[in-house]
């Protein structure tokens with residue numbers, strides 16, 4: 223039950239799949255066609271959306287339940303307690319107990335049949351998932367139905383302190399990791415207090431300590447109402463029988479007309495520069511660019527910019543790596559409703575940040591002027607092919623993608639089109655996306671360096687302070 227720190231690295235934003243007019247190679251077309259597995263989709267009377275995908279390769283079943291609410295609701299929302307870390311603590315306490323399975327029985331009952339389960343929290347989504355022998359489908363669906371109806375207050379009361387300590391250990395691991403607070407610093411730079419995106423998913427110790435049992439029950443009751451949730455089953459099931467089993471279990475949970483609207487953070491005011499001082503050896507530069515909305519035709523090319531920069535081993539940044547002037551160059555996307563961000567990270571052993579910015583701008587200008595050749599494109603596409611193949615292979619990954627397709631795209635079958643649109647991006651489109659979206663006029667720059675090297679920061683920087691994290 224840890225948030226997935228690598229979600230951003232999956233580059234798995236789910237666009238609506240731009241019609242792939244550009245021809246794919248026969249091999250890529252075969253890959254995409256192979257992703258289009260049969261799906262059964264229904265919306266139950268209580269509003270629960272259900273997707274069933276039969277997969278008969280092994281006698282197991284993965285069940286994934288996802289809601290479009292997460293840590294962005296922790297703070298600054300009208301009528302909601304201001305508790306950074308609330309959503310993530312709810313995620314932990316989903317396993318505390320429900321009326322018919324109190325005192326942590328969920329984990330014990332699933333372990334007894336050889337099942338395994340996990341959960342995660344992001345700013346705009348939460349999910350629980352479990353994989354069990356297919357004979358245990360009835361047990362698993364009954365457990366999910368019971369806790370969807372509501373948590374058991376006594377069980378939550380009994381477990382809340384120990385789960386606070388578990389969360390504190392997760393935070394301690396973050397604090398012990400070099401650069402572990404950088405993502406909190408990026409949030410604090412981009413979003414002011416009062417916006418849901420300001421705080422890290424794990425929250426702050428003080429706020430997590432103040433969460434009341436009533437806050438947990440209210441958040442779970444609202445976020446996991448049947449009408450907000452998507453349930454996905456992938457596994458060795460007959461789709462009609464599985465859909466009937468879901469209707470008899472989770473379909474019997476009374477609807478809760480809470481209809482929480484999703485609250486989006488205001489986009490940051492750009493450009494902006496920040497300086498965050500931490501106990502680090504060198505200097506790290508984060509360049510953060512807004513991404514086009516999911517539905518924009520240029521979105522696939524903008525997504526691929528992250529792969530292109532992350533794989534740069536030529537050009538001016540590649541030469542810096544080879545000469546030891548850069549320790550690391552990486553890039554990823556942080557997809558969100560409304561678009562999200564592309565982040566490029568440069569770690570240098572020494573030197574002022576302005577030199578890193580100049581080199582980055584030179585690399586962008588070179589990409590704008592010279593469309594990537596076929597070999598460069600193939601390296602970028604190789605990542606997407608590998609990711610698509612992994613999703614196709616792994617029922618747990620596939621169940622999550624199906625849920626994201628329903629929640630973010632409105633179409634459970636969005637994945638093949640999404641992959642095809644990204645594999646079809648050509649060199650001139652990548653150059654055009656760099657010109658349009660990697661603009662110095664619309665970006666945030668965050669420099670992380672040691673206090674004694676504060677002079678390595680950029681002019682007119684905002685000093686980012688995270689006192690609540692320490």
Ligand SMILES: [Zn+2]
Pocket residue numbers: 223224225310314389392
């Ligand atoms: Zn956790």
